Amino acid sequence: MFASNVATGLLRSTRVKHTDIPKLYYSIREVSELFDEEQHILRHWEREIPALHPNKNRAGNRVYTERDLRVLRVLKVLLREQRKTIAEVRTLLADGIPEELEHIASDxxxxxxxxxxxxxxxxxxxxxxxxxxxxxxxxxxxxxxxxxxxxxxxxxxxxx
Known part of the structure; x- marks a missing residue:
């Protein structure tokens, strides 16, 4: 019993906070909250802009990776802050994130x-x-x- 309690205490004391470990995947709900965009907007962007293509898990749910978040950062700035059209953004991101926008992607x-x-x-x-x-x-x-x-x-x- 004592050994079990000691082991449990050690496990608790060595646990890392959830926020200290970057996530590998994000749900559409999490991404929607992160970027303050409705889920249907994210799905629309996904249909219209080939650079954004999150994978789907076995259940068919979108799973966004860090790469997808990088693309979304650029999309958000270009579409919402710089007021570019979907067509302009599609063309701009046709070959990936341009070097001049890389600072946005990693921000x-x-x-x-x-x-x-x-x-x-x-x-x-x-x-x-x-x-x-x-x-x-x-x-x-x-x-x-x-x-x-x-x-x-x-x-x-x-x-x-």
Missing amino acids: ASIEQRYAEKRRAAELRAKLASQTDTITLTRQEAETILSTLQRLEELFGDLHA
Whole structure:
């Protein structure tokens, strides 16, 4: 029993955090979240731009590799930030990622930027919700105060 507990403790203490090990494959859901794009957009890009061609696993689900993420980084910048058309991007990436765009392909901070934008949007939505709650609470307090004032007019000072 003691040896088993010691072995378990050693295993726990030597485990590496999941985030320390790069993933080999990403699901379309994970990629959608990483790049802040809807899944149907990713599938559309895959149909229209041959440079993006994730493999599929035995279940038929797309599995994106680091190579696919590199292509997606370039696609995202070209299509969303530089406002290029699908046809322009298809032509540009016909022979792979051009050398002048290689810095974009290897820039993992792109996902971080989109994650920060997504987080900011979530915080704005939460703030709006809390603002609505505060407004409703204020309205309820005003209604209660108004009711108390009417009762005091009818019955006199209620604190006496």
